[in-house]
Amino acid sequence: MKKIKVGILGATGMVGVEYVDFLINHPWFKISTLSGKKSVGRKYGEAVKALSNVPREVGDLEVIDPDPRKFDADLVFSSLPSEAAREVEREFIDHGFPVISEASAYRMEKDVPLIIPEVNPEHLELIRNQKKNSGGFIVTTPNCTAVGLVLSLKPVLEYYGIKKVVVATYQAITGAGFPGVPSYSILGNVIPYIKKEEEKVSEETKKILGRFNGSSIEYASFPVEASCARVPTIDGHLEAVYVETEREVHLDEAVEIFRRFRGEPQKLSLPTAPREPIIVTEIEDRPQPRLDVDAGSVPGMSIVVGRVRRGESNNVLKYFVLSHNRIRGAAGTAILTAELLTAKGYIG
Ligand SMILES: NC(=O)c1ccc[n+]([C@@H]2O[C@H](COP(=O)([O-])OP(=O)(O)OC[C@H]3O[C@@H](n4cnc5c(N)ncnc54)[C@H](OP(=O)(O)O)[C@@H]3O)[C@@H](O)[C@H]2O)c1
Known part of the structure; x- marks a missing residue:
């Protein structure tokens, strides 16, 4: 199976590093783009602030700004602060990306699934209500x-x-x-x-x-x-x-x-x-x-x-x-949701 390219918004943060950790050897997904805010232009390995060992494979990737036109990805994980998420995630959806977000900005919207894959996978059906011409959609994971x-x-x-x-x-x-x-x-x-x-x-x-x-x-x-x-x-x-x-x-x-x-x-x-x-x-x-x-x-x-x-x-x-909190409470649940979406044919 050809790997699905994934980009991470907020990749340099506390949760961003957990995404990288889980995705680096993932059998289905391959990290293609990492973005940040203050660290734009720096190498990922130097930009990460949390005490964490950055895998060699992504240490030299340049952190880019969250601009959908620069993202080479089939799927985007968002680990943005909520204030930034509302605008940035909307732009990615409008550019046709599937977005899986752990920010609170869209969690309670009525056409947005809020998912724990073991608990409410049937709620993914809400994606159909989003009816985006771009083909983009958003799924959120909980607090x-x-x-x-x-x-x-x-x-x-x-x-x-x-x-x-x-x-x-x-x-x-x-x-x-x-x-x-x-x-x-x-x-x-x-x-x-x-x-x-x-x-x-x-x-x-x-x-x-x-x-x-x-x-x-x-x-x-x-x-x-x-x-x-x-x-x-x-x-x-x-x-x-x-x-x-x-x-x-x-x-x-x-x-x-x-x-x-x-x-x-x-x-x-x-x-x-x-x-x-x-x-x-x-x-x-x-x-x-x-x-x-x-x-x-x-x-x-x-x-x-x-x-x-x-x-x-x-x-x-x-x-x-x-x-x-950073794995089951954030990156891990988002990645599991992406796997479920892939298995159900929403992605890939
Ligand atoms: N920490 C947890 O346990 C946890 C659990 C569940 C959900 N969450 C949610 O996950 C999100 C991220 O949390 P975190 O703990 O990882 O936060 P964090 O450590 O503060 O990291 C924030 C990340 O977002 C980037 N960023 C900040 N402002 C931005 C903007 N205006 N535009 C684009 N990128 C921006 C930062 O880039 P720079 O470093 O380059 O500035 C950094 O990569 C939040 O919505 C939080 O509520 C966190």
């Missing part, structure tokens, strides 16, 4: 905090039904991009506020877990109450989840439904699909970001659920979930 939460909620919703979700988060500093939160503010500290995060977690969860009725998404109707905090960990968002269910919860059964959960990427054996999307740990003080963030057959792509408990009421399930 990094919503990804771990929603992936863990999907089997709970299918098996028990959900009446209400309450979640408290402990989010790593890389989630804020580079340079992110000032070191003096976060070292030895916890900041119980992340701008617009709680709203995104709540709204995006309801969209992703919503029902596609053949033409649009009917949002899930249960409330999602989030409290989000930044903590001084490097990678990995930990979340304490409380779910009120429709049906009575049985603990052993709940552990099994997490363990058994598989989605379309696993059935299709997509290259970036982890064998187990949800890993359950029964060690009493896990998951921990430092120990578990890279768990699984594709490091960073599985979420880890632990401390699974029933609440005081029989219809309450409680657990912690950990997800890699």
Whole structure:
């Protein structure tokens, strides 16, 4: 199979480097174009700011500006700050590119799919509503905090039904991009506020877990109450989840439904699909970001659920979930989405 050429918008950022890492030896995709803003004109290897080893193959590529006329690509991943994404992504769509974006600019538009490939692949049908003469379209992936939460909620919703979700988060500093939160503010500290995060977690969860009725998404109707905090960990968002269910919860059964959960990427054996999307740990003080963030057959792509408990009421399930914010929460989910789009014939 001839490889599909991919360009990356925002390639020099915290998430951009993860794209490069995942794509450098990808069996279907080949990096062709890397773009940035302040680093335009520099070699990629010198422009990357995050502490990361840049693969030799792309170290000498010149970082270009985000101009669709200069992009030699069949597909574009966007890791742009949201303010820039609205205009830049629109230009790429208008020039006929399929765009897969992890920026929030278009996530909640009604004709734009917001995808976690294991959870709502049927929402990709929304692409047909975009009807672009150019042939371009956009698919988005969720906020990094919503990804771990929603992936863990999907089997709970299918098996028990959900009446209400309450979640408290402990989010790593890389989630804020580079340079992110000032070191003096976060070292030895916890900041119980992340701008617009709680709203995104709540709204995006309801969209992703919503029902596609053949033409649009009917949002899930249960409330999602989030409290989000930044903590001084490097990678990995930990979340304490409380779910009120429709049906009575049985603990052993709940552990099994997490363990058994598989989605379309696993059935299709997509290259970036982890064998187990949800890993359950029964060690009493896990998951921990430092120990578990890279768990699984594709490091960073599985979420880890632990401390699974029933609440005081029989219809309450409680657990912690950990997800890699830059991989499962960003680049990894976007690449898995691109693989799914390719397998379904939307790309290539
Ligand atoms: N970090 C995470 O864990 C995470 C998770 C999920 C989603 N996201 C989302 O992913 C996006 C990128 O996040 P990040 O953490 O990688 O941010 P970042 O480290 O700040 O990187 C931003 C990237 O965008 C480029 N850029 C900035 N302004 C631009 C503009 N006006 N036009 C074109 N390019 C521009 C930068 O290029 P230069 O370096 O050349 O200036 C850099 O490559 C954001 O929308 C964020 O919300 C992040």
